[in-house]
Amino acid sequence: MGDSKRARAARHARTGIAVSLTALVVPAALTVGAAAPAAAASCSTSTGPYQKQVEKFLGRKADGRQSAADCTAIRAFQGKHGITPTIGYAGAITWRTMDTMNKQKAAGKNPNAAGKCPVNKGRVACVDLTRQLTWIQDGRKLKYGPVPIRSGRDGYETRTGLKKVYQRSVNHWSTLYHVRMPYSQFFDGGIAFHSVGVSMWNPPGSHGCVNMRTADAKQYWGLLKKGSNVFVYGRKPGT
Structure with missing residues (x-):
């Protein structure tokens, strides 16, 4: 093949490659089914019911x-x-x-003023779902708390009643939800006290466990043991 023929062939090859590449680069706006960029949430001008x-x-x-x-x-x-x-x-x-x-806030340092958590069980971890509070008491003496919790969401409500801690795992891994559950203390068929890294007021809630701040979960780890009583009562708002 002469030099001129080889040059023309090379130009044709380069042109074909360029056309092929151009066909692959489709503007996002023209792509069928492409998701539009998410718009930033705007500030509501509406007066809310509350x-x-x-x-x-x-x-x-x-x-x-x-x-x-x-x-x-x-x-x-x-x-x-x-x-x-x-x-x-x-x-x-x-x-x-x-x-x-x-x-x-109104619970102050007397969370059991209404006497709903038993005082005849020795040391007991009380869990008030209505106020989303927990504390530990020995009889009538407050040992720790009250502190906020994050209990089960609608459909995954934390079950009520008198329970006992039956298993403890300081660095538990949930095989069901694939998340870490530090300072886990199980007291009811997979339901446990454990720490989480979100706000205690983050809705809608847990899958049944009693979520706690890390510092509070550490304190519970030191104050409770296998066989310790746990009493859960009330109903979480919104469930």
């Missing part, structure tokens, strides 16, 4: 009317605790979370 209560909780003017400043404050609260959509709307889940916090 506007006044939420404003009061956040220390804002409780006029019951949504403002840009209200929305910013509500969004900050929602973002901190993983409440979605994080758009600053004063809805049911946001207010339910705040109301639970109010009840937890």
Whole structure:
């Protein structure tokens, strides 16, 4: 083959490769079924059904009317605790979370004032699902807490009643949910106290376990043992 023929053949080969590559590069906007970029969540301008209560909780003017400043404050609260959509709307889940916090604060250092957790069992870990609180008491003497918890979500409710710690695993791995469960203390058929890395007020809740902050779970690990009593009562809001 002469030099001119070889040159033409080389040009044709380069052109064919370029055409092939061009056919593979399709703009995303023209791709059938391509997902559009997610739009940033906007701040809600709507007044929510719990506007006044939420404003009061956040220390804002409780006029019951949504403002840009209200929305910013509500969004900050929602973002901190993983409440979605994080758009600053004063809805049911946001207010339910705040109301639970109010009840937890009101418990003070006398969480068993109503006498719902037994005082005749010696050392017992009390779990109040209604207020999402737990504490450890010896008879009537408070040993630790109360501290906030995150119990089972709707459909996975933490079961109530008198239980006993039957297994402990300091660095447990869940083969069911494929997650670490540090400081696990099992007391009811797979349900355990254990630490998690999310807010205690993060909805919708656990798959039945009593989630705790790491520092609290460590304290429970030191204060309880195999055979320790656990008493669970009440009902989690929203279940």
